[in-house]
Structures are given as C-alpha cells and as structure tokens.
Amino acid sequence: MAALAAAAFVGLAGCSHAPIPVAENFPYTAQKKVRSAGHWDAVAEHVVSTTLARLAQTPASGQPLRVSLPSTPSAFDQAFRELLITRMVNEGKTVVERDDAPVRVSYQAQVVRHNSDRPHLIPGVFTAITAGVYVAHYLGVHAHPDAAMAGGLGYAALADVARSQYSGGPTHTEVILTTTIMQGDRYLVRNTDVYYVEDSDATLFQVARGPVPREFKVVSQ
Template identity: 85%
Template sequence: MNPIRTASVALAGFFLVGLAGCSHAPIPVAENFPYTAQKKVRSAGHWDAVAQHVVSNTLARLAQTPADGMALHVGLPSSPSAFDRAFRELLITRLVNDGKTVVERDDAPVKVSYQAQVVRHNSDRPHFVPGLFTAITSGVYVAHYLGVHAHQDAAMAGGLGYAVIADVAASQYTGGPTHTEVILTTTIMQGDRYLVRNTDVYYVEDSDATLFQVVRGPVTREYKVVSQ
C-alpha cells in the first residue's frame, strides 16, 4: 500500500475520532440569542413615549375583558422614584386623552399599577461595531458586480453613502448598550384578578439609574442619654 495514502487514511480517521469526541461536552456550550434591538430611555420625552406604548398595549387587551369601560385608578408605587412620579402623570394623561375614565379614589373597580426594576450587569457590554451596514452593502454590490460584469460605480457609491449614514446613526447616536436596564411591568387588576400584564425592558444610561431607584436619606438613630 502507498505509504502516503496510508498516512492520509490514518490522519482522516484521527480527525473523525476527534469530531466524534467533540459531539459531547461536559457542560452546555454558550450560544448567542438571535439579533434583537432594545430601546434606550434617555429623556423625559422617552418616558412619555413609553407611557404611550404601555397605554396602547394595555387598553387593547383590556378591551377584550368585561372590565372595559370601567373607571380606572392609577396607583403610585410605595416609596416612588423620580421616574415613578412622572410616569404616573404620563399614564393618566394618556388614559384620559384616550377617553378613559380615571379617578383618584382608591375604591375604583379597576386598578392600574406599575413597577420599574433596575438591573445592573457587571460584565462587559459588547458595543455595536461601526461599519456593519457598510460592509454588508459593499459585499452585496461586489457580488452583484461580479455576477453581471457591469460597472456599478454610481449605484455602489450611493448605496455606501446611505450605509455610512446608517452606521453613524446606529453606533454613535444610541451610545451603545449600557450596564443598566429597567424592567417595566404594568398591571391592570379587578379585585384580586389579573386582567392585563405588560412587561418591557429598556436600556438606561448608567448615570441615570438613580432616576428609577428610591434615593434613601441617611439613617437616623436616637440615643438615650443616661445620667451617671
């Protein structure tokens, strides 16, 4: 038998055995989720946009329940943050403008509540890589050019121009992912029954996290003076 062929067969067998061994792992292999986009809340105007989104979603589902049309009471969380106080006013404004009856009394038949939970990540946050849209666009044009053997200079330049704009908008104006997120859950209840639940997750700037948290003052203690 040809020694070179024998060595090749042995090497191929070695790789096959190695691949078979790689099909089993002592622990699960890490895998990324599919590409998704998550909005970043950076201003009070964004809070209003969030309120509009919440009201739109919750009212659409509330319309499918027997409680549709009943008076609503929007509660304020205990120990409210700056966001909590503002968000309540924004919700009431949106609800009233949508024609809903909103009352201040606590005995309203339907109650609206919400909770903002701040989540802080200590791990590194991968940033958007500038040039993604440009690279994709240029690759598409190059493939098209090679396929039809035609000059596409003008079209390619225009497409790359739009792609560069997309890169700048995606990488610079958003500021990229942050270490801080807010999980915002809105609940509509009738008695002890959950009628509607809506949960959204947003990025917030790390330095803005205190807007969504209760700022507690210094702890005061009382001391009793005992005469000797």
C-alpha cells in the first residue's frame, strides 16, 4: 500500500504543470427561473426594493421618477414597466410621465442562449447540511452513526434531485436584467440580476420581428 501511494505521489508530481489551465466548476450556486407573469412581479419587487434602498443613499432620493420603456419593447418590457410603476407607487415614490423628470429609471433585458449541454442536477446543499448535522450530533451521542447517516443522506440527496426536477432544471436560455437609475448623465444606481427562463419562453423577452418580405420572381412574357 505504501509503495502504491508513493507511486501515485510521483505520478501527481509529474503532472504538476499543464500546458493550459485546467477546467474547474464554480462553487455551488442557485439561480432562480422565471416561468410566469407572477414571477415577473416577484422580480419587479426585488428590483424595486434593491434599487430604492440604494437610491435612498443618494441626494436624489426624494425627487420624482420616470420609468422609461425601451425603444423597441418586448412583451416582458411592457409588462415589467407597469409592474415597476405599481411597486414604486406603493412604496410611496412619486412617479411621473414627464420627459423632463429629474430622475430616470430604465431597464434592459438581454437574452443569452447557450448551445452546450445543461447538467440537470447540481447536488450539494441538502446533502451537505444533513451530513454536517449528523456529524455534529452523532460524534457526541452515538458510537456507530453509519446506518442513520446513510439513510439521512439518502433523503437529502432525493431533496437535491427534487428541488432541481421541480424547477424544470437549468435551461439553455438566460435573461440578464439590468436596472439603471440616472440623474441627467450621471449613473446613480445600477443593479443586474441573471435568471433562467424556459427555452420556449425566450420570445417573450425579445423584440418581435416584422414579417419576412416575400420575394417575387418576374417572368418575362
């Protein structure tokens, strides 16, 4: 066994240099998926609470706001503006329709499409939490926690799978949503969030294109 370990160490030592960087995953993270108009409202609530909290730290916090619609709005853009205005008014902000409003709120939804495969499950959080709980409990109470820990970890792994499955899993399509608050030509607040969206819903976040012009062939008589 010692000889095998030594041989493995020598092999690893020989591979301590690589011609290119080695691929590595980022740490475990979670990203919400937007699947309904109700989710759009939840996103609007998050955007308003975040941006207004930061706006309150600027000299423009008490001035009237105008929420601008993108020049070529998508279905999401049109609905999202209404949701933002509703949330801001309910928060007690003064929202106006004047072009000369001192503070302007704008937003942009950029659709990103990935062509690579999407792993359906990134395991970790429930399993890790359960393992930590069992280790902390059984080290001081039981001498043989193996069976109970195995059962608990099994349920935790199922919870990881269920959480990913019930959300529909990661998709090839994401939306980068950036909200900006400006006073004149000065940026006061910028907030960017990234969400998964179903691939078939991507058109809701994209500007509708006009009909493709038909080509006619002229045949001489």
